[in-house]
Amino acid sequence: MDREAIVKGFEPQLHNILYILHELQDNNxxxxxxxxxxxxxxxxxxxxxxxxxxxxxxxxxFSLTPRGRHIIRLxxxxxxxxxxxxxxxxxxxxxxxxxxxxxxPDGAFTLELASCLGICGVAPAIMxxxxxxxxxxxxxxxxxxxxxxxxx
Amino acid sequence: xxxxxxxxxxxxxxxxxxxxxxxRKANFAIPTLCxxxxxxxxxxxxVCVVEVEGFPALRRACMTQLExxxxxxxxxxxxxxxxxxxxxxxxxxxxADCLTCIKNGRCELQDVARVVGIKDVTNQGKNHKKAIDRSxxxxxxxxxxxxxxxxxxxxxxxxxxxxxxxxxxxxxDTSVSTVLNQGMGNSACVNCGQCTVFCPVGALxxxxxxxxxxxxxxxxDKHVVVQEAPAIRAxxxxxxxxxxxxxxxxxxxxxxxxxxxDAVFDTNFTADLTxxxxxxxxxxxxxxxxxxxxxxxxxPGWIKFMETFYPHLRGHISTAKSPQQMFGVLAKTYxxxxxxxxxxxxxxxxxxPCTAKKFEAQRPEMWSSGFQDVDYVLTTRELARxxxxxxxxxxxxxxxxxxxxxxxxxxxxTIFGATGGVMEAALRSAYFLVTGRELENVNILPVRGxxxxxxxxxxxxxxxxxxxxxxxxxxxxxxxxxxxSQLAETGKSEYHFVEIMACxxxxxGGGGQPWGSTMAQRARRxxxxxxxxxxxxKRRSHENASVAVLYEKFLxxxxxxxxxxxLHTHYNARSKVDGKVVKED
Numbered sequence: 197m198d199r200e201a202i203v204k205g206f207e208p209q210l211h212n213i214l215y216i217l218h219e220l221q222d223n224n225x226x227x228x229x230x231x232x233x234x235x236x237x238x239x240x241x242x243x244x245x246x247x248x249x250x251x252x253x254x255x256x257x258f259s260l261t262p263r264g265r266h267i268i269r270l271x272x273x274x275x276x277x278x279x280x281x282x283x284x285x286x287x288x289x290x291x292x293x294x295x296x297x298x299x300x301p302d303g304a305f306t307l308e309l310a311s312c313l314g315i316c317g318v319a320p321a322i323m324x325x326x327x328x329x330x331x332x333x334x335x336x337x338x339x340x341x342x343x344x345x346x347x348x
Numbered sequence: 349x350x351x352x353x354x355x356x357x358x359x360x361x362x363x364x365x366x367x368x369x370x371x372r373k374a375n376f377a378i379p380t381l382c383x384x385x386x387x388x389x390x391x392x393x394x395v396c397v398v399e400v401e402g403f404p405a406l407r408r409a410c411m412t413q414l415e416x417x418x419x420x421x422x423x424x425x426x427x428x429x430x431x432x433x434x435x436x437x438x439x440x441x442x443x444a445d446c447l448t449c450i451k452n453g454r455c456e457l458q459d460v461a462r463v464v465g466i467k468d469v470t471n472q473g474k475n476h477k478k479a480i481d482r483s484x485x486x487x488x489x490x491x492x493x494x495x496x497x498x499x500x501x502x503x504x505x506x507x508x509x510x511x512x513x514x515x516x517x518x519x520x521d522t523s524v525s526t527v528l529n530q531g532m533g534n535s536a537c538v539n540c541g542q543c544t545v546f547c548p549v550g551a552l553x554x555x556x557x558x559x560x561x562x563x564x565x566x567x568x569d570k571h572v573v574v575q576e577a578p579a580i581r582a583x584x585x586x587x588x589x590x591x592x593x594x595x596x597x598x599x600x601x602x603x604x605x606x607x608x609x610d611a612v613f614d615t616n617f618t619a620d621l622t623x624x625x626x627x628x629x630x631x632x633x634x635x636x637x638x639x640x641x642x643x644x645x646x647x648p649g650w651i652k653f654m655e656t657f658y659p660h661l662r663g664h665i666s667t668a669k670s671p672q673q674m675f676g677v678l679a680k681t682y683x684x685x686x687x688x689x690x691x692x693x694x695x696x697x698x699x700x701p702c703t704a705k706k707f708e709a710q711r712p713e714m715w716s717s718g719f720q721d722v723d724y725v726l727t728t729r730e731l732a733r734x735x736x737x738x739x740x741x742x743x744x745x746x747x748x749x750x751x752x753x754x755x756x757x758x759x760x761x762t763i764f765g766a767t768g769g770v771m772e773a774a775l776r777s778a779y780f781l782v783t784g785r786e787l788e789n790v791n792i793l794p795v796r797g798x799x800x801x802x803x804x805x806x807x808x809x810x811x812x813x814x815x816x817x818x819x820x821x822x823x824x825x826x827x828x829x830x831x832x833s834q835l836a837e838t839g840k841s842e843y844h845f846v847e848i849m850a851c852x853x854x855x856x857g858g859g860g861q862p863w864g865s866t867m868a869q870r871a872r873r874x875x876x877x878x879x880x881x882x883x884x885x886k887r888r889s890h891e892n893a894s895v896a897v898l899y900e901k902f903l904x905x906x907x908x909x910x911x912x913x914x915l916h917t918h919y920n921a922r923s924k925v926d927g928k929v930v931k932e933d
Contacts, residue, residue, distance in 0.1 A: 231528055235925060244511030245527045245536075245925055253516045260528065 197223045199236040208240055213251055216240070217258055226262035227306075256310070264299040266344050269310035269323045276313075281320035285309075287334045291341065304345055350416040355423060367398055367420055368409040376422050379431065379463045381438075381456060382497035383410045384546055386852075386867050388506065392498050394434050395460060398422045406430055431464045440471040441520075442549075443492035449550040454863050456548035457495060478523060483533030486555055486706040487541060491523050494551035500524060500543035507852060508821040510653065512537035524551075527925060534926045536656055540649035540821070540850045541703030541727075541859015554703050554860060557724040558734050564695040564724070565608050572695045573683070574604050575615040575675045575754070579701040579765030579855035580728055581880070582873040586862045587732035588742040592869045593876035598747025603740050605748065611683075614750040615698065616757030618674040619764045619773070621898065622646065623889035625915055626668040626770075627777045628906040630845050634811070639663065641816075641831065641843040644770050646670040648708035649850030649859070651919065652927070653821050658828050659921035659930075667916040671764065672698050672705055673714050676721030677914045678754060682902045686753055691717065697724045699731045701765070701858030704850065713917045727860025756894035759790075759881030766874035767819035767854035768795035768802060771847040775806055775815070776888045778845075783809045790887050796878065798853060798871045801827050815845045820852035 202219050206212040220233040229252050238248045252258045270276075270285055285296075288307055292300050299306045315321050318330025322337075329340055351360050354367075354374050361370045366389075371378050381393040389410045397406035401419040406427065414420070421427060439461065446452050481489040496515075501524060504513045512535040516525035526535035544552045564572050585594040597614075604612045630642045645651060645666045654661060669677075676696050684691040698705065702725075708714065709722040726734070735742065749755065760776055763769030772792045779787040794804035795815065800823035806813045818824040827846065834841045851857045853870030856877065881887060889895070903911045920929040 231925070234527065244505070244514075246505075246511045246514035249516065249525075249527045250514040254518045256518075 197225075199232060203236050203240040208242070210241055210243065213237065213241060213243075213248070214255070217248070217252055221258060227264070227267060228259040228262050256308075259306075262299070263306040264303050266304060266324050267306045267308060269308045269313070271311075271313040271319070271321045271323075272309040273312035273316075275316040276320040279319035284320050284322070284332050284334075284337060287337055291337065305341070350414065352414050352416065352418045352420065354420045361414060363413075365414050366410060367400075367407070367412050367414050367422075368396055370414045371398075371409065371420070371422050377463075378409050378422055379460045380410060381435075381460050381495065381548060382499065384499055384548075384866075386507075387499060387502045387546070390498050390502065392496065393438070395431055395464070397427060397430050397434070399424055399427055428464070432466060435461055435464050435466055436469055436471050438495050439466065439469045440473050441475055442495065443490075444469075449493065450553045451493075451550035451863070455550065456864075474520070476521075476523075481531045481533075482555070483531030484537060484539065484555070484707075485533070485710055486539040486703040487532055487537070487544065488553055488555050489524070489532060490551050490553075493549050494524055495549055496522055496524065497548060498524075499546040499548065500552055503542045503546045506822065508538075508540060508542055508850070509825050510536055510538055510540070510821060513543065530926065534928075536924055536927050538649045538652040538656065538821070538850065538927075539704035539707040539859075540653075542851060544703065544859055545857075545861065545863065545865055554727045554730065555706060556730055557706070557726060558730050561697055561724050561726060561734070564697070567695075569693060570695045571610045571689050571693045572608075572697060573611040573613060573679050573754075574609045574697045574699065575613050575618070575672070575679075576600055576604070576699040577615045577672065577701055577705075577765065577855060578619055578762050578769075578877065579858060579861075579873070580699055580731070581762070582765060582856055582876040583701070583861055583865075583869075584728055584732060585742060586869075587728070588735075590743060593872040595876055595880045596742055596745075597880065598749070599742050599745035601750050602745040602748040603735055603742055606740055606745075607734065607738050609697070611751045611754075613675070613679070613754035614757055615671045615675055616761035616764075617750075617754045617892070617894060618671040618678065619761035620758055620889035620892040620895050621674055621915070622668055622671045622764075623760060623770075623773050623777050624895060624899075624906050625674075625911060626666045627774050627781055627889075629666055629668060630774065631778055631781045632907070634844060639835075639839075641841050641846045642666050643846045643848060644774075645917075646764065646770060647704070647848065647850045647855075648702065649704035650821070650824065650848045652704065652707070652922065653824070653850060654828075654848075655920050655922040655929075656924055656927060657825075658832065659919075661828065661832065662919045662921070664831075665919055667912075667918065669714075669915055669917050670705075670708065671761075672700060672725075673708065673721055673917070674915050675754065676709070676714065677716045678898070680717035680719050680721060681914065682898060683754060685902070691719065694719075695724070696722050697726065698722050699726045699728065701728050701855045701861045702851075703727060703859040705860075716914050728858075729860060729862060732862070753894055753897065756892055758889055758892050759884040759887035760889040761892075762880045762884070763877050765855040766796070766877045767798070767849055768792075768817045768847065769854060769874075769877065770849075771795045771804075771815055771817050771845065773889055774845065774847075775813070777890045778813075779806075779808055780888065780890055782811075786888070791882075795847075796874075798867065798874075813844045814842055815847070816843050817847045819849040819854050819857075821850055823852075824848045824850075 391411040396409040399421040478491040581597040760773035818827040856873035857870035
């Protein structure tokens with residue numbers, strides 16, 4: 197990936213730091229902010245590397261470790277809790293054999309928690325990459341995962 | 349001026365005064381934890397909360413400016429309970445194993461817990477157990493002691509502009525860390541140790557070598573020699589309850605002898621030697637038209653900073669080693685030759701106000717004697733701990749001189765410990781080297797004092813020497829940016845000679861100095877060094893008779909081939925990300 201071209205897509209101003217980090221992360225084949233990404237961003241904005249590290253670790257949408265092809269974000273907010281999100285979480289853990297923050301050995305899935313996804317009406321909900329899924333049950337989770345796994 | 353009320357007391361203070369300062373003026377103490385007089389208030393700890401009538405929430409006294417007519421309460425039940433709750437929450441995730449903590453008895457968290465009246469930690473929640481960062485040879489970082497006040501990050505970024513430290517993560521899982529959590533040994537950290545001086549608790553401290561030194565002192569086969577930096581004599585006394593700025597050179601020598609060091613020397617001796625070598629280099633540079641300015645090289649924090657952020661200036665840095673390293677070489681070459689002791693038996697210990705000296709001693713370039721030139725580096729704090737362990741109180745010591753042949757010193761060497769001191773010492777001798785006459789008034793006042801960047805012009809036989817002095821790396825950065833752009837634009841700089849010290853105040857404000865040193869204390873210690881200088885019979889480095897003997901018997905002439913081999917060094921370029929040496933073709 198051409199990091200120089202990516203950062204130059206933005207004005208070199210500090211308020212663009214989140215956009216730049218998102219763009220770098222999205223273009224990284226392993227969906228994370230790598231050392232080289234931090235360097236490219238800091239050098240372009242003329243801020244210390246430690247500053248970019250602080251920003252990238254503060255926001256949960258960024259990861260400093262490589263992630264799978266599909267990032268599952270389970271909604272961790274109260275409405276989803278009430279509607280059984282912990283059951284879904286337990287099922288995901290068991291089904292994928294990983295804990296929150298981990299990636300399956302085949303590199304297909306990473307499991308994360310997210311704050312309110314904004315679709316409380318269909319709680320409990322997850323988001324996989326950019327797609328939302330609600331009214332989850334273990335059966336429905338099986339189908340969704342199978343479809344994803346085949347998809348790539 | 350505005351009028352307000354604090355705890356029913358009418359007060360009048362200038363506009364812009366914080367509630368904290370106003371309350372202190374009215375003799376109401378408000379406990380603080382993250383606040384430090386030399387740093388911009390961050391308000392991160394929340395311990396200083398007070399009640400202000402008309403505001404539903406409590407306000408942080410350090411961050412809130414008092415306004416006209418406000419009615420403030422600093423000691424109501426609500427305020428006292430809130431403070432206790434805040435400290436209770438901090439303690440609920442704090443490794444409170446105080447008896448084994450390096451800060452036991454000197455800890456600001458202990459003080460605050462006592463003041464707010466903590467009797468029991470009632471909040472029992474999750475406890476972090478994080479790995480201790482021992483990746484750096486000079487410093488240790490224990491995140492389990494950290495209270496996330498942010499002082500270390502502020503001093504590292506705002507005052508030193510090194511930016512090695514940052515906050516990692518958010519919320520309960522926040523910690524102080526480095527880029528990609530690689531540890532301070534794999535960061536831009538320059539080892540200046542200012543973080544250790546500002547840390548209120550035991551989360552940042554020097555990597556101690558006291559055990560190794562005790563072991564050497566106990567070994568009958570070893571001949572253990574010790575050197576003490578100029579700055580030590582102005583503050584070791586503070587560790588024993590003496591006023592900041594009490595000069596203790598003689599007592600220090602006596603105490604070291606009583607700790608069974610085989611020979612007690614003085615870094616001041618090689619400070620004089622440094623002036624001869626560096627002064628000769630500067631004079632030669634001006635005569636031969638070498639690109640100016642020449643920049644001093646005694647401060648190892650500054651050297652690593654330069655290698656990391658200003659590697660293009662390497663050719664301008666004096667090749668002379670620091671006094672510590674010159675001493676190290678001589679202690680294992682010249683001294684054994686004079687005394688007939690095998691060099692391999694010698695253990696060379698230095699006492700420094702500095703944590704970066706630990707890193708400097710371990711640089712691969714510092715093996716000119718055929719051994720590691722300086723074996724162990726102790727900070728002022730470590731020496732004080734060893735003295736207490738040995739049952740010695742500095743106050744009770746007699747005044748004793750250092751040993752020959754590496755003990756004699758002049759006033760020029762003593763002022764090395766204060767910002768501007770190396771410059772002043774060098775000018776005293778450079779004037780003589782150029783003109784053959786002595787500088788009449790040796791007090792060069794414009795380079796003294798705590799101003800961040802100082803300049804002076806010194807006429808030397810038709811040539812006006814333009815010099816500059818910076819202390820604290822943020823100030824250094826300003827001066828170096830100016831010099832860099834002058835060199836880039838015209839190939840020339842307006843300065844002939846520049847002194848840079850990594851720590852604010854120079855070595856008297858070093859990272860190995862007693863805990864909690866403020867800028868005011870640093871200034872006082874610097875003044876004390878100038879007082880010792882003024883009291884000494886010899887105040888010019890070239891008047892040091894032992895240095896003259898060293899040249900006659902051993903080195904021949906300043907900048908001779910032998911001197912170059914033993915007393916000079918070279919510099920690397922380093923990565924801004926991990927601080928490692930960058931290989932160049």
